[in-house]
Amino acid sequence: MFNHLKFTKSMEKQPLTPTGVQTVLNELYALPDEQLQQQARGLAFDFSGWISEHFTLTPSQAQFIENELSASFIAFVSSRVPFVMEHRLPITYSVFSKPPAKEEKEWGKIITTTDNVSQASTSELFTSGATGSFQFISRYYRK
Template sequence: MTKQPLTPVGVQNKLTELYALADLALQTEALTIQSFFKEWVKANFTLNTKQDEYLDNLNDQIAAYFGSQCSLCFSSKLPIDLIYPAPPSGEYSKWTGSSNNLAVKSDGKEKPTATGSLTFEFTYTV
């Protein structure tokens, strides 16, 4: 798979590539992002120095949460959107958030079935 820029278009291109995979290969990607969110992002997106450092410092609990959400979306080929405005000039704090309307069901044996969508949004505080 090719690396994409970490931009809204890059995320959509990556999803198109992922969702064209065979079911077993897609499930492997889903399980990988669930367990290794930071590493998966680095392996699949080209990051600038600030993005790379930010990802390195991302809290492990939030990384696990983001990975679980992405994993569910991958397994059910659901949309994931990225809202990533240009950062302000000068000093700022960057926040990463996610919101979703995911509905997840499982019969206990098979992989979960999900509907809905996921959105990641970067915001800045000056």
């Protein structure tokens, strides 16, 4: 298994919320390039494990990540997000609508992504040519 780079003592797990995601990103983007690249490779290798390592998950979040994310979604995110991270581009997580009450069984959840990242060829030193942002959007819906 890939050896994830552990957070330093000042970096703690955060809740998987928009604020928690931003806190983790701020801490990751403050890392030196080599450590940030290690984190990005860890996410590419084991998306679910990386999420569990960096975020405190509610039981329903853990169940959703473990059982309901499609392999194609995980493959897409695992291929795109590391590039976005390595270039320190914005990543946002938005949640629309409140989760339904536990006793309501007729609800589903969907996570979509918006990938607005582009890469340009550039001959300028110290310029990556990468621009844009990546967004995760979580929505609850009535089945």
